Amino acid sequence: MSALSGVIVxxxxxxxxxxxxxxxxxxxxxxxxxxxxxxxxxxxxxxxxVDDQGRSTxxxxxxxxxxxxxxxxxxxxxxxxxxxxxMRADVLIENFRPGTMAxxxxxxxxxxxxxxxxxxxxxxxxxxxxGAEMPGYxxxxxxxSGMMSVTGPPDGEASKVGVALVDVIAGLNATAGILAALHDxxxxxxxxxxxxxxxxxxxxxxxxxxxxxxxxxxxxxxxxNVHPSIEPFSTFSTATGPIMICAGNDRQFCQxxxxxxxxxxxxxxxxxxxxxxxxxxxxxRSELDQxxxxxxxxxxxxxxxxxxxxxxxxxDIGAGFGLAESLGLDPVAEIDGARTTxxxxxxxxxxxxxxxxxxxxxxxxxxxxxxxxxPRDPAEAADQN
Amino acid sequence: MRNVTALEGLLIxxxxxxxxxxxxxxxxxxxxxxxxxxxxxxxxxxxxxxxxVxxxxxATxxxxxxxxxxxxxxxxxxPEDLTLxxxxxRRADVLIENFRPGTMDxxxxxxxxxxxxxxxxxxxxxxxxxxxxGAGLPGYxxxxxxxSGMMSVTGPVEGDPSKVGVALVDVIAGLNATVGVLVALEERRKSGLGQKVxxxxxxxxxxxxxxxxxxxxxxxxxxxxxxNIHPSIEPFTTFTAADGPVMICVGNEHQxxxxxxxxxxxxxxxxxRYADNxxxxxxxxxxxxxxxxxxxxxxxxxxxxxxxxxxxxxxxxxTIEGGFAVAEELGLDPIDEIDxxxxxxxxxxxxxxxxxxxxxxxxxxxxxxxxxxWLKSG
Numbered sequence: 001m002s003a004l005s006g007v008i009v010x011x012x013x014x015x016x017x018x019x020x021x022x023x024x025x026x027x028x029x030x031x032x033x034x035x036x037x038x039x040x041x042x043x044x045x046x047x048x049x050v051d052d053q054g055r056s057t058x059x060x061x062x063x064x065x066x067x068x069x070x071x072x073x074x075x076x077x078x079x080x081x082x083x084x085x086x087m088r089a090d091v092l093i094e095n096f097r098p099g100t101m102a103x104x105x106x107x108x109x110x111x112x113x114x115x116x117x118x119x120x121x122x123x124x125x126x127x128x129x130x131g132a133e134m135p136g137y138x139x140x141x142x143x144x145s146g147m148m149s150v151t152g153p154p155d156g157e158a159s160k161v162g163v164a165l166v167d168v169i170a171g172l173n174a175t176a177g178i179l180a181a182l183h184d185x186x187x188x189x190x191x192x193x194x195x196x197x198x199x200x201x202x203x204x205x206x207x208x209x210x211x212x213x214x215x216x217x218x219x220x221x222x223x224x225n226v227h228p229s230i231e232p233f234s235t236f237s238t239a240t241g242p243i244m245i246c247a248g249n250d251r252q253f254c255q256x257x258x259x260x261x262x263x264x265x266x267x268x269x270x271x272x273x274x275x276x277x278x279x280x281x282x283x284x285r286s287e288l289d290q291x292x293x294x295x296x297x298x299x300x301x302x303x304x305x306x307x308x309x310x311x312x313x314x315x316d317i318g319a320g321f322g323l324a325e326s327l328g329l330d331p332v333a334e335i336d337g338a339r340t341t342x343x344x345x346x347x348x349x350x351x352x353x354x355x356x357x358x359x360x361x362x363x364x365x366x367x368x369x370x371x372x373x374x375p376r377d378p379a380e381a382a383d384q385n
Numbered sequence: 386m387r388n389v390t391a392l393e394g395l396l397i398x399x400x401x402x403x404x405x406x407x408x409x410x411x412x413x414x415x416x417x418x419x420x421x422x423x424x425x426x427x428x429x430x431x432x433x434x435x436x437x438v439x440x441x442x443x444a445t446x447x448x449x450x451x452x453x454x455x456x457x458x459x460x461x462x463x464p465e466d467l468t469l470x471x472x473x474x475r476r477a478d479v480l481i482e483n484f485r486p487g488t489m490d491x492x493x494x495x496x497x498x499x500x501x502x503x504x505x506x507x508x509x510x511x512x513x514x515x516x517x518x519g520a521g522l523p524g525y526x527x528x529x530x531x532x533s534g535m536m537s538v539t540g541p542v543e544g545d546p547s548k549v550g551v552a553l554v555d556v557i558a559g560l561n562a563t564v565g566v567l568v569a570l571e572e573r574r575k576s577g578l579g580q581k582v583x584x585x586x587x588x589x590x591x592x593x594x595x596x597x598x599x600x601x602x603x604x605x606x607x608x609x610x611x612x613n614i615h616p617s618i619e620p621f622t623t624f625t626a627a628d629g630p631v632m633i634c635v636g637n638e639h640q641x642x643x644x645x646x647x648x649x650x651x652x653x654x655x656x657x658r659y660a661d662n663x664x665x666x667x668x669x670x671x672x673x674x675x676x677x678x679x680x681x682x683x684x685x686x687x688x689x690x691x692x693x694x695x696x697x698x699x700x701x702x703x704t705i706e707g708g709f710a711v712a713e714e715l716g717l718d719p720i721d722e723i724d725x726x727x728x729x730x731x732x733x734x735x736x737x738x739x740x741x742x743x744x745x746x747x748x749x750x751x752x753x754x755x756x757x758x759w760l761k762s763g
Binding site for chain 2: 003004016020024028046047048049050051052055057058060061062126127129130131134135137139140142143144145146147148149150151152153156157158159160161162163164165168169170172173174175176177179180181182183184186190192193194195196197199200201202203204205206207208209210211212213214215216217218219220222223224225227228229230233234235242244246248305310311312313314315316317318319320321323324326327328329331332338339340341342343344345346347348349350
């Protein structure tokens, strides 16, 4: 049996962060009903790219294991069905701008007073206070939070991460919050509100970089691919492109310089400890680059790994999947021709499973509307009250 | 209002070090779980990862992910300490570890043995490349950023692939593990049994590549590095103002028109090359050049104010200090402070049973005596 079987999730969210939270719950067995406006989640039209059936690959990413129903929340009878869905759900997820759900009578206060055990999760860009009106676009939060300021080449532009990672992190925080609230509900039999915002998620994800600022008052600068306190722990140039080398201790450093044919570097007084290597970073890096550029990435990756030095190529995404396949990680889940990344959350007894492909718009509309119009199952009601 | 938190009563045996594992246990601790951090003699290695240090000489790295924990030093190579460690696991609801696969087995603390003595135990392992073919590979975040493809899509188009400036794959693997632990606890109520939860950095990075991964998986076309631009929206990137970059996120026609008005070139919105978003994506290079000319006239701050007024999403590329300042202004209370240690507040907000900070990041073995006494008692 799946871990979350029996849990009903009313998913009013769109785009990335909210749908990811709902998919995480769906992967682990929850029954997720995706409520879409006429026309559908806007990412259905975010294309190119599309798959060979013309479906937006963006939409496909975070919508497996859900059933879809179209409800026009501006229409009274559909709104009544949406409210009924909230009444039958264990979890509601939404990521509209603050205030939007209230216009539909689906805000936390209205829904909670009628259905006290519901866990109600809202994801916003900047919270519901002074930032309520600010649009929650991931790149804007990457810029405003400081994440871009530490990403990219030191002498070049501040760089955005090449995917909406703050959305992903906020979606994971929301998932964790929902699960903590479900856990708590079992003892108190009362739901609560879970709130996550992108800005706070970004600041928390900056982890040690945030902590460095908060506890010293200095904002960390942009270091490119270099680590602030470890060396060599960065990319270097080979004859065929960059290689990532992570020599985290003195033993690995010795193995590294032996492997590249420069064993005397290990005894060079400028490089005998990590602290000295950080201090004399530029000198060390040019010594290493000089040797590494004599052969290919493939050659050095193999030689260094054999010598116990963590190293690897800077792969493209295809090679990333190829690597995961070769390591037995089964990184791809395929259903009905839609390929998505497998759940990264491994459970031994009740693993994630893909039961449903990302749905076409309103694919399950008839069955869901009929269910919502029928009287509530007494057993379901008992479970909730 | 009761004075308990969501995860009160859960006992977490935390054998993990550095970032991903300690983030899992801190998140559980923030919601009330009792976390016992088991440290080897010398402590979690991040206690020595400095600079930077705070004014008491403590590594700020360690401070980042170790609040709300008690520390006990146990030398797992010493039989007496190992007995205490096993007793701790016998009493725990959750175990967290991020050693290389196989290490806990060698110590006699592996999943099979531990779940025999404590069938309800949720046993969480985090590794770099999984416990199969990648068991021997070291799980360093930059290596996974490089090998997953994440770096290949990050950084300037003309420049080198870039690492994200923080160990974000560690953070994401930690969040996945947290979700896995909470789901396993939920399942345990039905079955009475624990299970093994695994998360690895490579799988976490690939899953976090989301739409970029899906594009590759479903079209076979590799996403390329686009710098700060968005593959399918324009203008949705940084522009160069008089004193630095400004991020503009125009998501619809109305916002594009307002942007052109604020920039003093309303007729740009009527240019057929920029009539709608697909046109703008197609004619991106010309459009960005025209906009950059206009942005150069005034500093970031003036543009951001004017654009906000006009309802155009825009903002400066802040330092981390600037990031916290924005969050403060917006009332998000982004900083948690206890005993002089400042950490980012929990980003997971629960209204009835919120996260709370009860303990600062502990000095090594700060609670060793009380924990050892408790483990030795019946």
